[in-house]
Amino acid sequence: MFARLMHWVMAAMVLAMLFIGVIMVASLANYHLLLAIHRPLGIAILVFVIVRFGYRLTHRPPKHPPTMHPVDHLAAMVSEYLLYTLLFVQPLIGWATLSSAGVPVQLFGAVRLPPIAPQSTAVYSVLRESHVVLAYLLFLVFVAHLCGVLFHTVVLRDGILDRMAFWRMSPVTSAPSGRAAPAAERTPTP
Known part of the structure; x- marks a missing residue:
């Protein structure tokens, strides 16, 4: 249950962050308001991904369906680890970007994060x-x-x-072709 909750909360945060990022680039009208949301949300994503990855190291993820092709399984694994990596690295780079610009990362009120990169125009640009x-x-x-x-x-x-998913759908039963049986042929869950 904890992993599922973390999954959906992080999905919502990432979607919000992506939309905020697009709006920040496309329009300057609410730039400062969006930036005030963007910074703490990025740090929240960093905290969540650390907690989630720690949980993942100590708890096995649910199994993939037996009908899943090995190539699909590999693609799913690669995309999951790539997501973990990007969700860890991206907030750190954002934090370092602000540090190199000499801008403190202010979370809420007087709570500020320490700089993690040297103040430098060249570093900021990269x-x-x-x-x-x-x-x-x-x-x-x-x-x-x-x-x-x-x-x-x-x-x-x-x-x-x-x-x-938080809900339980029908369990997968194997069809003769090796693919999942159509929904009508699956046995309902109690």
């Missing part, structure tokens, strides 16, 4: 560009992850969403 490039990569990996889940849920109907 970090800012890295933050933007990794944001695009994070968006692409997030969308690929979502598309994979949708493909398995809607097209293959193999119960992949059950791994992280």
Whole structure:
């Protein structure tokens, strides 16, 4: 239950962060307000990903459906670890970017984070560009992850969403072709 809750809270935070990032780039109208949300949300994502990764090290994730092809399994594993890496690195780079610009990372009220990078225009330039490039990569990996889940849920109907859903769908039973049985042929759960 804890892993599922963390999964969906982080998904919501990442979606919010992606939308905020796009709006910050596209419009200067509410830039300072969005930035005031962007900074603490980035640090919250960093804390959540550390907690979630620690939990993942001590608890095995739910198994993939037996009908899942080994290539799909590898793609899912790679996308999950890439998401973990990006969600860990991206907030750190954002924090370092502000540190190199001499701007304190103010979370709430007087709570500020210490600088983690030297104050330097050259360092700032590299970090800012890295933050933007990794944001695009994070968006692409997030969308690929979502598309994979949708493909398995809607097209293959193999119960992949059950791994992280709060509800219980029908258990997967094997069809003669090796793919998941259609929903009508699955046995209902009590």
